Amino acid sequence: MDDVALRSLTPSVLGILVRRGADFAAAEDAVQDALVEAVRVWPTVLPRDPKAWLVTVAWRRFLDATRAETARRRREDLVEEEPSPGPAAAVDDTLQLYFLCAHPSLTPSSAVALTLRAVGGLTTRQIAQAYLVPEATMAQRVSRAKRTVAGVRFDQPGDVGTVLRVLYLVFNEGYSGDVDLAAEAIRLTRQLAASVxxxxxxxxxxxxxxxxxxxxxxxxxxxxxxxxxxxxxxxxxxxxxxxxxxxxxxxxxxxxxxxxxxxxxxxxxxxxxxxxxxxxxxxxxxxxxxxxxxxxxxxxxxxxxxxxxxxxxxxxxxxxxxxxxxxxxxxxxxxxxxxxxxxxxxxAAQLYAEAASRAPNLAERDHLVRQAARLNALP
Missing domain, CATH: 1.25.40 (Serine Threonine Protein Phosphatase 5, Tetratricopeptide repeat)
Incomplete structure (x- = not known):
């Protein structure tokens, strides 16, 4: 299974954990751990039901983290019985996750980061590389976003327009690092278009x-x-x-x-x-x-x-x-x-040169400088 196919399972696996009672932030961390484990194990032995495998591993990671962090009665009740492995439910929570990650309380940059993590299945390192920021900076951004939506009910209806704006922002980032954000935005938007x-x-x-x-x-x-x-x-x-x-x-x-x-x-x-x-x-x-x-x-x-x-x-x-x-x-x-x-x-040559000095990126500045030089070279 290739990387894109693996990441496409992320929303449904995350949704299953949330429906079982996991809070969104902890569930998302557990799913990320499961994805990392899949990358390590699957090249040797691909499970018969990849989605069920991810659910099982993610749920166990969630239980381990929960038991390690607190022994409060509320959490003890939650982890009392571990569901037995089996075929994963067919319910698709992708649409609800889109809405949650594009919640109006989030800033655009946080909404984009959370969408790429929770719906896109990208790691924090991959997102940081794509946005050319330190991994620690992106980790903080994702953590703040997850805290912001922690109290939002998973089944609340969302605004499609907000989701579309977030995906448009992802697409416009284009390509950098080892993740093609334009291609990722197309994949997620195709998925959304088929869901709504x-x-x-x-x-x-x-x-x-x-x-x-x-x-x-x-x-x-x-x-x-x-x-x-x-x-x-x-x-x-x-x-x-x-x-x-x-x-x-x-x-x-x-x-x-x-x-x-x-x-x-x-x-x-x-x-x-x-x-x-x-x-x-x-x-x-x-x-x-x-x-x-x-x-x-x-x-x-x-x-x-x-x-x-x-x-x-x-x-x-x-x-x-x-x-x-x-x-x-x-x-x-x-x-x-x-x-x-x-x-x-x-x-025109003067204006091209002036525009080059204000260009937002190196590629555009270079293009405008060339335009000015071309006109200045004319007899």
Whole structure:
């Protein structure tokens, strides 16, 4: 059994322990111990029922920890009889765990960390590596999150929208360390979409797949960031594109439009164009109008200015840009792009250089510096 298949068992095993009476924090620790033991033992002897094996080992770890920590009567009553090993129950508590880990009382960073631990089955070390923070720092974050939700009833209904935002945050972290968070977010979102009757879950899964399909073409061999217009579209993953489009169409057919469906529709229009010149920018602007209506997000308005510039010309795009706050992230980079399209290359080069000095990461800064150098090298 591979690592992903092993981690996929985590939510149901954790749910069984909680239903047996274990508190969430202790149960989650016990499941993590069982996963570590599985990695050690299973390459030699794979159990006939992996889920039942994990339940048995996790429950015993929980009992051992409980007996060692306290002899209070409340806990003694709980551990009096150990359930005999056997086939694991078929009840799937994944959805309840999603809701618990995305509880409104948690900060976004804590919700993400707890989701990756309790639902994703990742170790604290793996999460810390992915977020480029010390393991001790991540351990504290996870512990605080578990304490925060300790008193929350496991069967309380949750907000799907909150869960989706958490998964979107995971996806946007991309890849670092030995865990591909983008792929992990796709796995968990697919799982959620299959568990709930909610078109936005399918919309988010479609959005992730459509963006992930372009990943092989996004970075050049030398590590350079390749913008969408310059990507080799033959390297896009057509199977992921097809899956994303199918999910999007099924979500849109339910006539309950949401922001993830709209973003996926925009991504699908980019994926549908064989060349940059064939991109249907007019329809993309229309979808951005819907997204502005749904969210009012200023960053969405900034992206809409780019789309207007492509559909109606640089002057129209700059007119939209002039109505927005110059303090917005990437405002200067968008201004540089639109001025270049409008033919003012000297100003565009200056703006690219200015935008590079404000870039949030090294890859984007390098790209903007290259853009400025390219224009400055023109006769």
């Amino acid at each position: 009757d909610h078109p936005e879950a399918a919309g988010l899964a479609a959005l992730m797949l459509l963006h992930h399909a372009r990943r092989p073409a996004r970075i050049a061999p030398d590590g350079r960031l390749v913008p969408l217009a310059e990507q080799d579209r033959s390297r896009w993953d057509t199977a992921l594109v097809a899956e994303g489009v199918d999910l999007l169409q099924s979500a849109l057919a339910r006539d309950r439009l949401g922001e993830y469906q709209v973003q996926a529709a925009i991504a699908a229009l980019h994926a549908d164009a064989a060349t940059p010149a064939e991109t249907d920018w007019v329809q993309i602007v229309e979808w951005y109008d819907e997204l502005v209506r749904l969210t009012g997000n200023p960053v969405v308005r900034l992206n809409r200015a780019v789309a207007v510039g492509e559909a109606d010309g640089a002057r129209a795009g700059l007119a939209v840009l002039a109505t927005l706050d110059e303090a917005l992230p990437r405002y200067t980079a968008v201004a540089a792009h639109l001025h270049e399209r409008g033919g003012d290359l000297m100003l």
